[in-house]
Amino acid sequence: MTSSSLTSLDAAFWDTNYQTQNTGWDLGVVSPPLSSYIDQLEDKSISILIPGCGNAYEVEYLLNAGFSNVTVIDISSVLTERLKEKLQPSVGKELKVLTGDFFEHTGxxxxxxxxxxxxALDPELRINYAKKMIALLAPGGKLTGLLFNRTFEQPGPPFGGDKKEYEALFSSNVRIKKMETCYNSIKPRAGFELFFQIIKDN
Ligand SMILES: C[S@@+](CC[C@H](N)C(=O)[O-])C[C@H]1O[C@@H](n2cnc3c(N)ncnc32)[C@H](O)[C@@H]1O
Structure with missing residues (x-):
């Protein structure tokens, strides 16, 4: 099932957002919880995927830190074309920039x-998101990052959620190592996001 079969949050929707600079989610810098997490990773050769990467400040951070096997995928070609230009020296070497639907990606x-x-996804896709994430992890692989722990008044995206809901998504083939209020969020998100880590069974 593709994301666009359930929703109008398709490539055209995201292209328009990037073309019109309607990108309220964009921090403009790597988010501190992710840079802190990256700082403690020792093996720079691990394969890393960032889906729905947007402007991918984490990627610049990873590349500057010497990581050598990074893949990003985003459904918006407007975004990925810009990204290829911005990250040019690394594209096709340490970095793969893919344009496409996360739900169709294999690896x-x-x-x-x-x-x-x-x-950013239709909430109806959350089960598929969890299944796809688990399928994309190598045995022992980790899904790590940030999830909103709040609801939003406006219709989404963004669509909110809470810890209970996210825990229920990841109830098989994985261990939830961590899912807790993030201590080093950027100010506007402080108290409203969870730092989580899910490890796929070996
Ligand atoms: C809210 S933005 C977040 C971008 C980035 N992660 C950030 O924090 O700045 C969501 C991103 O997901 C991308 N996206 C939405 N649906 C997607 C899908 N099915 N497959 C791949 N990318 C998708 C959008 O184009 C957009 O860049």
């Missing part, structure tokens, strides 16, 4: 990083 990764991707 195996040691680490998948989540930030404002789940909240």
């Amino acid at each position: 195996q990764y040691n680490l998948i990083i989540e930030q404002t991707f789940l909240c």
